[in-house]
Amino acid sequence: MIYFYKSFFNSFFKTNLYTLEMIKINSKKLAKFLGYKAIRLLILLVVIAAISFIMVQLSPIDPVKAYLGQRIVSQEQLAIMGEYWGTNLTLGERVLGWLQTLASGSMGFSLIYRAPVTEVIAQKFFASLTLMIVSWIISGVVGFGLGVIAGAKEGTLTDKAIKTYCYILQSTPTFWIGLVLLMVFSVYLGWFPIGLSVPIGQLSDTVTFWQWLYRLILPAITLSIVGIASLTMYTRDKLISVKNSDYFLFAQARGESFWGMIKNHGIRNILLPAISIQFLSFNELFGGTILVEQVFAYPGIGQATVAAGLRSDVPLLLGIVIISAIFVFVGNLIADVIYQYVDPRLRSEDDE
Amino acid sequence: MTKLLEVNNLSISFTQYVQGLNRHDSKVITDLTIDVNENEIVAVLGSSGSGKSLLAHSILGILPYNSHVTGEIKYKGEVLTQELKEKLRGKEICLIPQSVNFLDPLMKVSQQAIGECEDDKEREEKKIRQREVFSKYGLDESVDDLYPFELSGGMARKVLLSTALLGDPNLLIADEPTPGLDKQSVEETISDIKNLKEQDKGVLLITHEINVALKTADRIAVFYSGHVIEINTAENFKDADNVLHPYTKALINSLPRNGFKLTEGVQPLDDVIGCPYYENCPVRMDKCEKNKPKLINHNGVMIRCFNYEEVNDES
Numbered sequence: 001m002i003y004f005y006k007s008f009f010n011s012f013f014k015t016n017l018y019t020l021e022m023i024k025i026n027s028k029k030l031a032k033f034l035g036y037k038a039i040r041l042l043i044l045l046v047v048i049a050a051i052s053f054i055m056v057q058l059s060p061i062d063p064v065k066a067y068l069g070q071r072i073v074s075q076e077q078l079a080i081m082g083e084y085w086g087t088n089l090t091l092g093e094r095v096l097g098w099l100q101t102l103a104s105g106s107m108g109f110s111l112i113y114r115a116p117v118t119e120v121i122a123q124k125f126f127a128s129l130t131l132m133i134v135s136w137i138i139s140g141v142v143g144f145g146l147g148v149i150a151g152a153k154e155g156t157l158t159d160k161a162i163k164t165y166c167y168i169l170q171s172t173p174t175f176w177i178g179l180v181l182l183m184v185f186s187v188y189l190g191w192f193p194i195g196l197s198v199p200i201g202q203l204s205d206t207v208t209f210w211q212w213l214y215r216l217i218l219p220a221i222t223l224s225i226v227g228i229a230s231l232t233m234y235t236r237d238k239l240i241s242v243k244n245s246d247y248f249l250f251a252q253a254r255g256e257s258f259w260g261m262i263k264n265h266g267i268r269n270i271l272l273p274a275i276s277i278q279f280l281s282f283n284e285l286f287g288g289t290i291l292v293e294q295v296f297a298y299p300g301i302g303q304a305t306v307a308a309g310l311r312s313d314v315p316l317l318l319g320i321v322i323i324s325a326i327f328v329f330v331g332n333l334i335a336d337v338i339y340q341y342v343d344p345r346l347r348s349e350d351d352e
Numbered sequence: 353m354t355k356l357l358e359v360n361n362l363s364i365s366f367t368q369y370v371q372g373l374n375r376h377d378s379k380v381i382t383d384l385t386i387d388v389n390e391n392e393i394v395a396v397l398g399s400s401g402s403g404k405s406l407l408a409h410s411i412l413g414i415l416p417y418n419s420h421v422t423g424e425i426k427y428k429g430e431v432l433t434q435e436l437k438e439k440l441r442g443k444e445i446c447l448i449p450q451s452v453n454f455l456d457p458l459m460k461v462s463q464q465a466i467g468e469c470e471d472d473k474e475r476e477e478k479k480i481r482q483r484e485v486f487s488k489y490g491l492d493e494s495v496d497d498l499y500p501f502e503l504s505g506g507m508a509r510k511v512l513l514s515t516a517l518l519g520d521p522n523l524l525i526a527d528e529p530t531p532g533l534d535k536q537s538v539e540e541t542i543s544d545i546k547n548l549k550e551q552d553k554g555v556l557l558i559t560h561e562i563n564v565a566l567k568t569a570d571r572i573a574v575f576y577s578g579h580v581i582e583i584n585t586a587e588n589f590k591d592a593d594n595v596l597h598p599y600t601k602a603l604i605n606s607l608p609r610n611g612f613k614l615t616e617g618v619q620p621l622d623d624v625i626g627c628p629y630y631e632n633c634p635v636r637m638d639k640c641e642k643n644k645p646k647l648i649n650h651n652g653v654m655i656r657c658f659n660y661e662e663v664n665d666e667s
Binding site (some may be wrong): 051190245246247249250251252253254255256257260268269272343344345 | 356382409412440441442443446447449450453454455456457458459467468492497501517604635
């Protein structure tokens with residue numbers, strides 16, 4: 001044992017050997033990190049798919065009735081419908097069938113859109129993605145900015161105003177904010193259209209960029225508003241703790257100006273955690289999209305999710321669930337990577 | 353010759369709210385008087401947590417907002433107002449902080465030493481100056497790109513010292529420069545600080561380590577329960593018979609080389625009406641309980657004790 005330690009320390013001090021070893025550990029560490037994450041993702045997807053299947057099975061909604069509504073059809077027609085929707089299948093048969101389709105490289109066929117699931121998701125997800133990215137950026141920039149201002153001016157009227165604004169937003173549901181904005185800006189003021197991503201009576205191919213952008217504004221603002229509140233409060237809190245730190249005091253003692261210190265030491269120390277928080281908020285973003293799209297009748301992944309759920313379109317629902325799980329997972333993964341590989345303190349701990 | 357730094361009757365208190373809206377003023381420094389000449393090292397010696405650092409903070413104007421300050425601080429004969437403090441700090445008056453925690457953890461040390469710059473030209477000039485000062489203290493170029501957490505204890509000390517010296521200040525305030533350092537690093541720090549004196553700078557050394565104060569300073573001010581009770585030369589501190597205040601005598605007798613004689617009692621936490629040392633004093637008189645002695649000059653030594661006031665009166 002003692003010999004082992006001796007040889008270990010000997011090799012430790014041979015610098016060139018040590019450097020080599022360090023690189024080896026590093027790539028190994030990265031591979032280990034990604035492998036570990038991949039396994040977690042796999043387990044997550046299996047669990048989520050299983051839960052979705054069970055929920056659909058337990059769902060009180062009869063997809064045939066939901067599809068037909070008030071229409072009257074014959075018994076034979078009903079049987080054909082039942083076969084189309086798969087109501088006669090057991091849970092085991094459903095799972096097996098879905099896994100077989102998945103193994104053949106497709107996600108199946110959406111029953112309500114009558115198109116391959118991948119195609120439906122691609123189209124709907126793209127529409128939502130623009131909405132989500134725009135509001136994600138707005139909430140990130142505005143939330144961080146407000147947080148920095150409130151933190152820097154801690155205790156002043158500005159800070160109190162921002163704090164109150166955040167508390168109100170934080171305690172208000174997204175859909176309600178959407179309704180209020182719709183009433184104020186679309187109904188009373190008439191500045192924005194009431195809903196839909198395309199003007200009524202126009203084909204979606206002929207919509208111009210500006211028309212599309214114009215209709216995106218209100219939903220995007222609604223979606224970003226809730227994200228702003230939590231990020232602002234977080235940023236404010238972090239900045240205040242930086243302001244109370246010894247290094248901030250020393251910077252002050254060295255005659256740096258206040259806003260210079262906020263910029264050089266404050267933002268430098270809070271930007272990384274704030275970006276991580278913003279990536280971690282992908283799940284809220286996705287959940288918010290579903291509500292906002294309902295309120296604004298914006299045809300995106302949110303509306304497709306609601307439709308798939310209410311009408312038991314199992315293949316589409318599962319497809320959306322898996323894609324959204326991966327979406328949120330990637331957000332969390334980015335946040336993890338930022339912490340582990342960008343922060344110089346953690347980065348070096350990995351090296352050693 | 354005007355004094356580099358003069359602190360006259362400085363008191364610092366903090367307003368706190370205890371139990372709801374009851375305001376409570378806690379006095380941390382009471383009636384502090386001290387001065388530093390060019391070419392001189394003055395040590396403020398006091399126990400940990402007694403508020404010594406606040407003296408440094410008030411000279412630099414970086415006290416927290418709920419503090420209340422009375423008394424005056426003069427720099428080169430000019431009263432230091434908040435505006436003047438803001439103008440001078442980092443240039444004429446610099447702080448050497450306690451530890452590496454005073455450096456921004458996410459900023460490379462050279463960048464931090466250079467600090468804020470208005471344009472690229474200023475940055476380049478400061479960069480050259482930074483390199484100069486760093487090399488003077490044996491920090492080679494590889495240190496420039498290190499983050500604070502990558503520095504060893506000794507290196508961190510030199511970085512903090514070089515950072516303070518970058519602006520070529522006249523007055524340096526060293527706030528506990530030797531905590532947790534090994535013996536060799538302490539010796540190095542002491543010689544670095546002594547070296548500053550030879551460059552005609554004044555140093556205010558704030559420390560709780562009596563040996564560091566004895567080896568470094570020309571004069572030592574003893575800080576007891578928020579009061580300066582004696583300011584004497586470091587030479588006189590070598591022998592308990594040459595210092596005046598009973599607490600200082602007890603302090604010197606408690607050193608290992610002087611017999612390790614310990615006395616009972618603790619420093620009062622709150623400001624007292626009479627002499628802060630009354631409770632533990634072996635030579636106390638009746639009036640010491642209700643009256644506070646003033647800091648007076650007794651044959652060139654500043655002393656806060658009625659025993660010497662009377663001697664003065666009689667002579």
